[in-house]
Amino acid sequence: MNxxxxxxxxxxxxxxxxxxxxxxxxxxxxxxxFECNAGNSTSRYAVKDSSGNVARIxxxxxxxxxxxxxxxxxxxxxxxxxxxxxxxxxxIDDVSTREDExxxxxxxxxxxxxxxxxxxxxxxxWSTAKS
Numbered sequence: 001m002n003x004x005x006x007x008x009x010x011x012x013x014x015x016x017x018x019x020x021x022x023x024x025x026x027x028x029x030x031x032x033x034f035e036c037n038a039g040n041s042t043s044r045y046a047v048k049d050s051s052g053n054v055a056r057i058x059x060x061x062x063x064x065x066x067x068x069x070x071x072x073x074x075x076x077x078x079x080x081x082x083x084x085x086x087x088x089x090x091x092i093d094d095v096s097t098r099e100d101e102x103x104x105x106x107x108x109x110x111x112x113x114x115x116x117x118x119x120x121x122x123x124x125x126w127s128t129a130k131s
Contacts (some may be wrong), residue, residue: 034080038117044070045091085109
């Protein structure tokens, strides 16, 4: 005789781990107050994504090379919609800078039209407003 045992139903949850794109899941319509503060305003920086690839904004590579451009902080606070292009990455002050001298940043691409970076890597600490 087979005896069956009742087992309480269980829910299994998986933890989400973001890759190079900083996802603002469920934050559709959230506007971040994003401060462009990474670096010195009198210096020019190359910008790379978390995979080490040079960021390309509006068709220009952000490495200062041929037909390239550099990033420099504007010091302004921008209103940035959660889906307007955030990446994790780093900037360097010279393409020959050693790997351990790179500065971790969050890059805002403004829908691939511009580049602004911040060293405040905790997006949950940024002030927000619903659009």
